[in-house]
Amino acid sequence: MHGKKITIVIALFIATLTVNAQKVYLGINYAQFDIDVDYLNYNVDPGTLNVKIGTYIIDNLSIEFRAGTGIRDDSDTVTTFLGEVIEVNTEIDTYIGLFVRGEFPISDIFIPFVVAGYSNVDATVSNSVDTPDDAISYGAGFEILLSDRISIEAEYM
Numbered sequence: 001m002h003g004k005k006i007t008i009v010i011a012l013f014i015a016t017l018t019v020n021a022q023k024v025y026l027g028i029n030y031a032q033f034d035i036d037v038d039y040l041n042y043n044v045d046p047g048t049l050n051v052k053i054g055t056y057i058i059d060n061l062s063i064e065f066r067a068g069t070g071i072r073d074d075s076d077t078v079t080t081f082l083g084e085v086i087e088v089n090t091e092i093d094t095y096i097g098l099f100v101r102g103e104f105p106i107s108d109i110f111i112p113f114v115v116a117g118y119s120n121v122d123a124t125v126s127n128s129v130d131t132p133d134d135a136i137s138y139g140a141g142f143e144i145l146l147s148d149r150i151s152i153e154a155e156y157m
Contacts, residue, residue, distance in 0.1 A: 023056035029153070031068060033092060033121070040078050044090040046123070047072035060103040064115070068095040070123075093122045097137060111143040115157065 031048045050068030057063060070092035078088050099117030106112065116138040123133070139157030146152065 023062070025054050025062075027052045027054075027153075030071075031095070035090060035123075042076050042078050042088065044074035044076050044088075046070055046074045046090050046092045048092050048095050050095065054101065060105065062101045062103075064097075064099045064101055064117075066095070066097045066099065066119075069093065088126050090126075091124045093124055095119065095121050099137070103143075109145040111145070112140070113143060113155075114138070114140045115155065 029050050029052070031050050033046050033048065034043070035046070036043050047070070048068040049071045050066055052064050052066040054062045054064035073089055073091040075087050075089040077085050079085050097117055097119035099115045099119075101113055101115045103111050103113045116136070118134070119137040120134045137157055139155055141153055141155030143151050143153045
């Protein structure tokens, strides 16, 4: 996907569950992708529903696996090189990633974090062109603990 910038914004609720004393957690979230193709003046924001599972290696450092599928397509108009204006639809088919997450607790309930790893996004453009993309991904966010088993997060990646 040359000339294209993909930004993943995960900004809605993520339920986090701690299972046993092994510090394993599960989460579910909605992610909003921002896909820009500058040379075509094309910008779409398809959405995905994702799950994650993580485990703490040591205090405040965990490994996460994330996977998701598209639940909201988006389209934009593009002017072709011949001057024709067409509508192009983009759908995220699958999203997977493996990340390391470092936490920096400020209090018992507010925990900023950074995340870095590898992700793969497979998208379909206008129901015909399959466009897989692999990338090193990184971002930051914060978690607010609502109880010892439930939290919400906001993250920008």
